Amino acid sequence: MYNRMMPEIKPGAKLVIGLGDSFTQGVGSWPSEVWARYNGDIDTLKIPEEIYDQMYDNSWVKQLCDNHLPDYVPINLGCLGTGNRSAVKNLYLHPGLKLENASEVIVVYMLTGMERFDFVNQVWIV
DSSP: OOOOOOOOOOOOOEEEEESSSSSHHTTTOOOOHHHHHHTTTTOOTTGGGHHHHHHTTTTTHHHHHHHOTSEEEEEEEEEEOOHHHHHHHHTTTGGGGGGOOSSSEEEEOOOOOOGGGOOOTTTOOO
C-alpha cells in the first residue's frame, strides 16, 4: 500500500516526485469494483476516506515506480484543483520531506490547464 502521508526519506534514497493536479493525485483511478460500489458516481470534491489509499496506489506516480523504476520511492504531491504555480510550490512547502537526504531525484511536473494558472495576469486575453 502506498504511504500517502509523507514518507521518511532515508539517506541515499532515490525519489520520483510527481507534481500536478487531481490527475497526478490519482483522482478517478479507482478499480472497477470501487466504481461499481459507488454506481459510477464518486463526488471528487467529497472523496470517501476508505478509497483514498486506492487512489494513491493507482496514481501514475506510484505506477511509474512500481512498473518501471522499482528502486525509487514515489512522492505524490498532486492535489485536486491545484494550479500550475501552487503545484511547483509544493516542492518547498514540505520541509519535513528532507529531500536533501536523497541521492537522486526525478521531478515530473504535469501541467494543468491554463485556466488554472493561479495568478492574476493583467494582459490575459479571454
